[in-house]
Amino acid sequence: MADFLSQGEHVVGVDIGGTKLMAVVFDHKFRPIGRNKRKSKSNKGEPTEERLTRTIQEALEEAKVDAVRGIGVGSPGPLDPKTGVIIDTPNLAWKDFPLAQYLKKQFKTPVVVDNDVNVGTYGEYRFGEISGCESVLGVFPGTGIGAGIIIEREIFYGFSGAAGEFGHMTLEVDGPYCGCGKRGCLEALASRVAIAAQVAALAARGDAPYILANCGTDLEKIRSTVLADAVKAGEKMVEGVIRKAAYYVGVATGNAINILSPEAVVLGGGLVEAMPDLYLEEVKRGIKEHAMPFLRRNVRIVTAKLADDAVVMGAAYMIAERLGEL
């Protein structure tokens, strides 16, 4: 671990999600010494940025820290990592919101903001078992399917700033509709929502009694942990749907390996956390069947180690290493 911070110096890592806000205060060795968490949406109409300020403040209070050297933030996009402006996040009602500038003013400290998947990949990269690699593809299947790319030990942005739109790789021309408006995207075939839709149909037909008893046929209720429980309860059709989706993620990962030739792949997110063995097995099969032998040879394929802390840790590392420039 590089020494960006001196003893007694602290940074904050922030994870802005569609459902929860989390802030964690880290000491100079990146050990968590205070944390706070709340739902992203207020019942009383409180703006997200004010809830975020309170979340950070309460984490600082728990840590008994008055001032920090900087704040790193992972947020849903699209956003501009150069300026820290959130371009559009319908879930949080931000549009062209200058988040970095806002937090800088609130806390009188440097702030970096980046895409949550980039930041999560970076956290797994810097603190996980693949930190020795030069290039990494991070794949996070969940409600959507995001990916982060590390090339030459740095996050890769590309010309648009948004490289790694992995979830919208077309795997089936004229396939099912995707939330992005096009058809046959990986997300339309393999996201948690795509799985839930197929599983809800099984439940409606009486083929997934565990799901029916626990979630009814409401897609929003068919979360990753319930899916894992249904597999454990022996619902073979549910398992088949999940395996096929994970296999598609493997096909897409194989395609990305063919293009990028990374040294390692790290898999995280809700579905992987809930069913790591089953998921990894199918992803590896997809990679084996679809990446070229010369390119997949010696590629390390691992599951994420930081769970819910990937984004806050990645964000904390990111601000710490950039303090010299800011």
Next chain:
Amino acid sequence: MADFLSQGEHVVGVDIGGTKLMAVVFDHKFRPIGRNKRKSKSNKGEPTEERLTRTIQEALEEAKVDAVRGIGVGSPGPLDPKTGVIIDTPNLAWKDFPLAQYLKKQFKTPVVVDNDVNVGTYGEYRFGEISGCESVLGVFPGTGIGAGIIIEREIFYGFSGAAGEFGHMTLEVDGPYCGCGKRGCLEALASRVAIAAQVAALAARGDAPYILANCGTDLEKIRSTVLADAVKAGEKMVEGVIRKAAYYVGVATGNAINILSPEAVVLGGGLVEAMPDLYLEEVKRGIKEHAMPFLRRNVRIVTAKLADDAVVMGAAYMIAERLGEL
């Protein structure tokens, strides 16, 4: 153009293809001053490396040049660009052949060897209309479908050294068999061979009389130029087959844009040269329908300008710019 060479200094660019060998001598401004070309395979069993030596010698004789500062080579792979060893090229009967070392000994001059698609992309990049871009994806559909990637103005190799295996991107799980042994690869759907197979079936059924009259039903005879002529002769089904294949190349290019987010795409190779307008139209449609708007916005999509000279020019530039290191 950077000044790697002084007046009176020369470099040679070499293009090793499955069907032809070509060597071109360039002056210090990268102007061609001598060239030679012959079939790759000898009728008399002459080894490829000896034919190659003769090709370079005769180009030097035409240029009236005795000594050169270096030789750059584009060759089919797999090969190791670091050592210049050709790992395996069944067409040319080379296996673990130390090509760079061999030519260095023959001509007493530094030699670099790289993958032909990388070198061709690099030629189009350095001498074409996109030389101001930071990142480029070069796509060359032909008998196979290759791609080269430029990131931060340099060829991108990835961990394996073989990044850009674009032709083996899976676009149809369980689709038609590919030469690589897997199924549903872009190459299996859209290469010249894939097109020829469909067109030969049309000819056999009497639905492509121009093709039948000119090529019979032999896939080897159904080359890009004949396909272009058939389209001009009004064979609508042949045109439909070609358009669909070009569209698939567009889908794959859209997927690659989603991952890499390049600043420009350059399209070359036999099919594009034979039918640039029709081909570009379908590729652009594929990109528009499958790349995310934010990532495809402002991406320049151009056709190759150097035709058969892309590899020799890229190879000449590559050796010239690396003379200081060798």
